Each structure stands twice: as structure tokens, then as C-alpha cells.
Amino acid sequence: QVQLVESGGGSVQSGGSLRLSCEASGSTGRRYCMGWFRQAPGKGREGVAVIDSDAGTTYADSVKGRFTISQDNAKNTLYLEMNSLKPEDTAMYYCAATRVAYWSGYVCTPDRVPSYGYRGQGTQVTVSS
Numbered sequence: 247q248v249q250l251v252e253s254g255g256g257s258v259q260s261g262g263s264l265r266l267s268c269e270a271s272g273s274t275g276r277r278y279c280m281g282w283f284r285q286a287p288g289k290g291r292e293g294v295a296v297i298d299s300d301a302g303t304t305y306a307d308s309v310k311g312r313f314t315i316s317q318d319n320a321k322n323t324l325y326l327e328m329n330s331l332k333p334e335d336t337a338m339y340y341c342a343a344t345r346v347a348y349w350s351g352y353v354c355t356p357d358r359v360p361s362y363g364y365r366g367q368g369t370q371v372t373v374s375s
Contacts, residue, residue, distance in 0.1 A: 255369030268341030279354035
């Protein structure tokens with residue numbers, strides 16, 4: 247079992263920055279995907295960024311060049327550094343993870359993040375114009 251707890255959300259003005267953190271407990275196994283997705287009021291879930299334990303990071307086009315996903319394995323923490331924030335980035339942000347069978351050809355992509363089996367409670371990000 248994996249527990250995920252997000253923090254770091256808040257309210258900023260357009261152009262500002264925030265860093266989200268996701269502390270993980272439990273084992274994700276040898277191969278895993280961990281990432282962030284968001285959901286704005288009245289809209290569907292949108293995968294934002296993902297780390298593939300074996301293949302690096304991938305971003306949604308909407309955040310590419312502005313957001314950076316990273317992890318600190320010593321602290322079991324996933325981060326999302328968000329710069330040049332826009333009002334359309336306003337949403338609840340969730341951390342999510344899934345184990346992956348090592349022998350599978352599964353590819354971690356941002357659009358799959360909302361479907362991962364482990365997820366946190368979310369942290370609110372509000373960007374004002």
C-alpha cells in the first residue's frame with residue numbers, strides 16, 4: 247500500500263511560482279510511475295507531469311517549459327515546481343502513483359496519471375489575474 251500526502255498549494259498572482267510536494271509512504275516497487283494531475287471546477291482531470299522510474303520525465307503540452315517534476319528518493323518526496331503560473335492553472339492538484347510490472351512495455355505518460363491507483367487528497371492552487 248502507498249500513501250500520498252500533498253502540500254504546498256496556495257494563492258498567487260499570474261506570473262508567480264509555487265512548489266508542490268507529495269510525501270510518499272510505503273513501497274512503490276522496483277518500477278513505477280509517479281506524477282501529478284489536476285482538476286478545475288466543472289472540468290475533467292488533466293495529467294500534468296509524470297516520472298517514469300526507468301525513463302525520466304514527461305509533461306503535458308499545457309505546462310511544458312513552465313513546470314518541473316522531480317523527486318528526492320532519500321525523502322520519499324515528489325515535487326512539482328510551477329513557474330509563470332496562469333489563471334488557467336487554477337485547480338486542485340493531486341499526486342498519484344502506480345506500480346508497473348518490470349517486464350511490461352508500459353509507458354508512463356501524463357494522460358495516464360489520473361487513472362493511477364494510489365492518489366493523495368489534493369492541494370488547491372489558485373492563480374489570480
